Amino acid sequence: MKTAKRTNSKLQRRNDILGYAFLAPNLIGFIVFTLIPFVYALYISFFKWDGITDKVFVGLDNYLALLKDSGFRIAMKNTLIYTVLNVSTTIVSGLALALAVHSVKHLKTLFRTTLFLPNMVTISSIVIVWQAFYHPTYSPFSMILRTFGVENPPQWIGDPKWAMLCIIIMSIWLNAGYYMVLFLAALNNIPSHYYEAADIDGAGIWKKFWRITLPMLSPTTFFVVIMAIINSFKVFDQVALLTQGGPGRSTNVLVYYIYQESFTYYRFGSASAMAYVLFALIFIVTVIQYRGQSKWVVQ
Amino acid sequence: MKHLSKRILCAILAAAMLLLTACGAPSSSAPASTPAQDTSTPASTVDSAPAQPAEGGQKLSIYLWDNEYAAQAVVEAYQAKHPEIEIDLNLTPFLDYQSKLYTSLAGGETMDVFFMRETVLSTYVSKGLCAPLDDYLAAADFDLSPYEYCASQYQIDGKTYAVPYRGGGYHLYYNKDMFDEAHIPYPDMYESYTWEEFREVAKQLTHGEGGDKVYGVYMMGWPWMQMFQAMQTGTKIVDNDYNVDLDTPEVRAALEWYYNTCVVDKSQMTPAEATATNASITPVFVGEKAAMILGGDYMAGNIKNNIKDGNLTFNWGMARCPSDDGVEYSTHNAVTTACMNPKAENPELAADFLMFLCGEEGQTIIAEQGSKPVLNTDATRAAWLKGVEVYSEEQAELYFEPAKAFYDPQNLAAGAASTVLTEELSLYMTENGQSLDDTIKNAVTRLEEEISKLDIE
Numbered sequence: 001m002k003t004a005k006r007t008n009s010k011l012q013r014r015n016d017i018l019g020y021a022f023l024a025p026n027l028i029g030f031i032v033f034t035l036i037p038f039v040y041a042l043y044i045s046f047f048k049w050d051g052i053t054d055k056v057f058v059g060l061d062n063y064l065a066l067l068k069d070s071g072f073r074i075a076m077k078n079t080l081i082y083t084v085l086n087v088s089t090t091i092v093s094g095l096a097l098a099l100a101v102h103s104v105k106h107l108k109t110l111f112r113t114t115l116f117l118p119n120m121v122t123i124s125s126i127v128i129v130w131q132a133f134y135h136p137t138y139s140p141f142s143m144i145l146r147t148f149g150v151e152n153p154p155q156w157i158g159d160p161k162w163a164m165l166c167i168i169i170m171s172i173w174l175n176a177g178y179y180m181v182l183f184l185a186a187l188n189n190i191p192s193h194y195y196e197a198a199d200i201d202g203a204g205i206w207k208k209f210w211r212i213t214l215p216m217l218s219p220t221t222f223f224v225v226i227m228a229i230i231n232s233f234k235v236f237d238q239v240a241l242l243t244q245g246g247p248g249r250s251t252n253v254l255v256y257y258i259y260q261e262s263f264t265y266y267r268f269g270s271a272s273a274m275a276y277v278l279f280a281l282i283f284i285v286t287v288i289q290y291r292g293q294s295k296w297v298v299q
Numbered sequence: 300m301k302h303l304s305k306r307i308l309c310a311i312l313a314a315a316m317l318l319l320t321a322c323g324a325p326s327s328s329a330p331a332s333t334p335a336q337d338t339s340t341p342a343s344t345v346d347s348a349p350a351q352p353a354e355g356g357q358k359l360s361i362y363l364w365d366n367e368y369a370a371q372a373v374v375e376a377y378q379a380k381h382p383e384i385e386i387d388l389n390l391t392p393f394l395d396y397q398s399k400l401y402t403s404l405a406g407g408e409t410m411d412v413f414f415m416r417e418t419v420l421s422t423y424v425s426k427g428l429c430a431p432l433d434d435y436l437a438a439a440d441f442d443l444s445p446y447e448y449c450a451s452q453y454q455i456d457g458k459t460y461a462v463p464y465r466g467g468g469y470h471l472y473y474n475k476d477m478f479d480e481a482h483i484p485y486p487d488m489y490e491s492y493t494w495e496e497f498r499e500v501a502k503q504l505t506h507g508e509g510g511d512k513v514y515g516v517y518m519m520g521w522p523w524m525q526m527f528q529a530m531q532t533g534t535k536i537v538d539n540d541y542n543v544d545l546d547t548p549e550v551r552a553a554l555e556w557y558y559n560t561c562v563v564d565k566s567q568m569t570p571a572e573a574t575a576t577n578a579s580i581t582p583v584f585v586g587e588k589a590a591m592i593l594g595g596d597y598m599a600g601n602i603k604n605n606i607k608d609g610n611l612t613f614n615w616g617m618a619r620c621p622s623d624d625g626v627e628y629s630t631h632n633a634v635t636t637a638c639m640n641p642k643a644e645n646p647e648l649a650a651d652f653l654m655f656l657c658g659e660e661g662q663t664i665i666a667e668q669g670s671k672p673v674l675n676t677d678a679t680r681a682a683w684l685k686g687v688e689v690y691s692e693e694q695a696e697l698y699f700e701p702a703k704a705f706y707d708p709q710n711l712a713a714g715a716a717s718t719v720l721t722e723e724l725s726l727y728m729t730e731n732g733q734s735l736d737d738t739i740k741n742a743v744t745r746l747e748e749e750i751s752k753l754d755i756e
Contacts, residue, residue: 050405053426053427137509247729248733265714265752
């Protein structure tokens with residue numbers, strides 16, 4: 001008995017080591033490229049530093065300065081607007097597309113692939129196409145509007161009031177397909193006998209959707225919401241490539257502002273402080289979501 | 300147990316190896332790990348033998364951006380002259396160049412020479428990123444007097460931190476065919492338009508809608524461009540004592556002029572539209588989307604190449620930029636420079652290259668490539684005329700005219716001025732945009748806020 005236990009634990013330990021060895025490449029990459037910079041950024045967020053001359057310790061000044069920084073305030077507001085609109089519409093359209101594709105009998109694969117395609121193309125080439133769509137004067141949208149008698153159609157990304165909406169619409173188109181695929185997989189996993197039972201009970205389409213489909217999808221929805229929120233807070237590519245934060249500061253979001261703070265103004269301490277505020281924001285939102293999980297996610 | 304510890308050791312070693320490779324550490328410092336063997340074992344001699352044809356074979360490393368062909372031609376010529384030197388030319392895409400340069404310098408890169416894409420010399424000097432060149436120039440008896448006219452752009456507090464190598468200079472370029480069509484006489488080469496005349500002509504030359512729209516003028520949305528006439532009267536945006544001089548009648552007049560062309564006359568693209576469409580001056584002019592442009596020294600090479608490639612088929616002319624009566628004529632003229640890294644591995648070689656670059660030989664090559672030499676001699680002028688081909692004697696005369704120059708801020712506030720003004724002005728230069736008062740007020744407040752964050756002694 002005793003020896004068996006010993007070999008067991010020995011075996012266990014051997015397995016552990018093997019496991020760690022396999023994890024090592026990934027773990028080391030994580031430590032070197034993520035963890036160390038992550039901790040170092042916290043450290044330099046307490047300094048005034050241009051990357052070259054000596055660091056000057058300033059305590060919490062970098063954080064306090066953000067309270068008075070108009071650019072930071074605007075970037076924060078823009079990020080929140082982007083996140084709220086982008087997350088809600090992307091998830092609803094992702095789900096709607098998944099339901100639509102799930103219900104068609106023919107060409108299912110074709111639809112699925114086509115809708116997922118934006119995810120497989122590099123964003124810089126996508127932006128070139130959307131730049132044409134959003135051209136302030138030659139935009140096809142403007143031409144359509146003009147034929148309907150609209151005299152002064154919006155200037156799209158040339159217009160401070162429209163630019164953010166333009167970026168959100170492009171982001172929805174970009175990401176809805178990805179969330180659709182996740183929802184599709186979840187839809188396929190709902191046992192059909194639930195629906196059969198509901199049919200026998202005389203439930204209609206809506207009732208089935210609200211009582212069966214939506215609750216059964218909730219674990220996926222939970223994951224999708226978290227990912228969508230995190231990705232929205234981190235939005236950068238679309239802004240950097242389509243508008244460079246403009247016109248004015250109308251599309252300047254947090255990550256783009258952090259980028260400007262670092263590479264236009266070379267204020268790495270202050271930029272790190274902003275990055276940590278962003279991190280805290282994402283962290284808090286995610287924790288709240290996990291706390292609220294039990295109320296609506298079917299386990 | 301013995302088994303186990305061996306395995307742990309193996310795992311640790313494997314992990315350590317991975318860690319080392321992950322760091323991507325330049326392993327050139329490897330010999331340090333075997334210093335004890337160096338003195339005695341024959342292994343060390345074997346080690347050093349295959350390393351490069353060394354001895355005397357010096358290395359010169361240079362940072363430059365990818366589309367600076369004239370400077371690249373100088374590097375090639377320098378290589379041809381000194382085949383024994385191994386030149387390592389590091390080219391970075393134009394848009395990423397300045398941030399890559401900065402991070403490389405911050406990371407302690409030891410390149411010998413770097414070119415400056417943006418006018419941020421004083422920022423770099425304040426951070427100790429440019430080596431003073433005075434001693435090297437004095438040792439070589441290099442005469443800087445021919446460059447005196449642009450000394451403020453490469454010297455700070457009497458010290459030389461860079462050498463100029465490519466000149467600037469903006470002129471009015473126009474499409475003669477479009478003037479003929481509209482029955483408008485060509486502008487005089489030296490009797491420039493007043494700004495009001497310029498606006499009127501631009502309006503008359505504008506026609507078409509949608510895809511067929513031809514703008515009367517295109518000036519690019521850079522802040523100093525939008526304030527061109529104010530700059531001519533001495534506006535500095537941010538002067539060297541860090542005063543912001545934007546709330547003045549001259550700046551208001553200049554911005555209103557620009558607003559009128561963009562929004563009222565619609566004879567010019569708005570800056571927001573230019574950004575949104577990636578509009579660039581040469582394609583706009585060559586593609587006949589604008590009848591007139593204010594273009595820089597680079598137009599010479601661009602016009603030549605576009606004529607050669609058959610893209611530019613209309614008759615074109617050039618003249619001085621618009622200027623109001625009673626104001627001494629001046630135009631934007633910023634020179635481009637190159638510096639030596641204080642951490643250069645071969646400072647002597649770097650200095651030699653820099654002197655070659657701005658000296659007669661290098662300048663002749665710059666001229667041959669169709670760029671504007673900073674050294675204005677008969678030889679460089681002749682080389683330029685021959686290289687560019689498509690300019691007449693008179694046009695060359697105007698191109699090299701030593702006109703009074705203004706430039707955008709070149710002090711520590713340069714970066715902030717450019718960012719803040721680009722953002723604020725684009726809000727004004729559009730229909731139903733921000734009012735002029737708010738624009739100026741916001742620009743001043745924000746600029747002063749940025750200046751307060753600078754380290755100014």
